[in-house]
Amino acid sequence: MKKLINTISVCLIIFVAACGNSNSPSGNTNSEKAENNNTLPYYGNRSTEVKYVDGLPVVDTVYQSIPSFKFTNQDGNTVTDYNMLGKVSVVDFFFTSCPTICPTMKKEMMRVYDKFKGDTNVIILSHTIDPDYDTKEVLKDYAERLGADGKQWQFLTGKRKDIYSIAEKGYFVAAQKDSTAPGGYIHSGGFVLVDRNLHVRGVYDGTSEEKVNQLMDDIKRLLTEK
Numbered sequence: 001m002k003k004l005i006n007t008i009s010v011c012l013i014i015f016v017a018a019c020g021n022s023n024s025p026s027g028n029t030n031s032e033k034a035e036n037n038n039t040l041p042y043y044g045n046r047s048t049e050v051k052y053v054d055g056l057p058v059v060d061t062v063y064q065s066i067p068s069f070k071f072t073n074q075d076g077n078t079v080t081d082y083n084m085l086g087k088v089s090v091v092d093f094f095f096t097s098c099p100t101i102c103p104t105m106k107k108e109m110m111r112v113y114d115k116f117k118g119d120t121n122v123i124i125l126s127h128t129i130d131p132d133y134d135t136k137e138v139l140k141d142y143a144e145r146l147g148a149d150g151k152q153w154q155f156l157t158g159k160r161k162d163i164y165s166i167a168e169k170g171y172f173v174a175a176q177k178d179s180t181a182p183g184g185y186i187h188s189g190g191f192v193l194v195d196r197n198l199h200v201r202g203v204y205d206g207t208s209e210e211k212v213n214q215l216m217d218d219i220k221r222l223l224t225e226k
């Protein structure tokens with residue numbers, strides 16, 4: 001009888017959690033409300049799982065995280081999602097020959113870099129969306145001209161399909177080849193904020209000084225988040 005009661009309790013908890021989750025937004029935009037005034041929102045899908053604490057069922061929320069990846073940086077070193085664990089990350093997508101928004105984005109990203117330079121808890125990952133042209137040598141030269149440190153600000157290249165896939169499915173931003181677009185590519189100007197556990201917590205307009213100021217404030221919030 002006790003086992004039956006516990007089973008019924010678990011089922012009821014899952015049902016209530018599932019009903020509540022069905023009405024919650026996926027969190028793919030900055031308009032999602034945070035769980036409280038001191039917490040940044042979580043972007044992407046979420047699910048629930050039941051854990052037992054002291055023999056009692058407890059429902060936990062499981063947030064979407066960055067999928068596994070393997071890219072190469074400007075120094076020819078392999079970079080994976082493991083390198084992001086335990087750190088607050090800022091992620092963007094660009095290409096070195098971009099004639100439109102990329103120069104402005106990199107100017108704004110330099111402000112982020114200068115603000116947190118030397119802080120080993122913060123890293124920046126810039127992905128090229130033109131891997132055919134942007135070899136590691138090209139990215140190395142680009143990084144050096146910017147004055148970016150190779151350990152804290154890494155410029156990544158890899159297979160085109162993998163870069164485009166993680167942009168859309170992992171970071172919720174656009175990146176694709178388009179012969180009609182200036183430079184031959186279209187991409188989001190968003191700077192993506194990722195927490196220590198690989199959850200996306202914000203997407204900011206990388207061409208806006210005001211939005212990048214907010215990003216830097218939110219980086220500080222995540223650095224103090226438990």
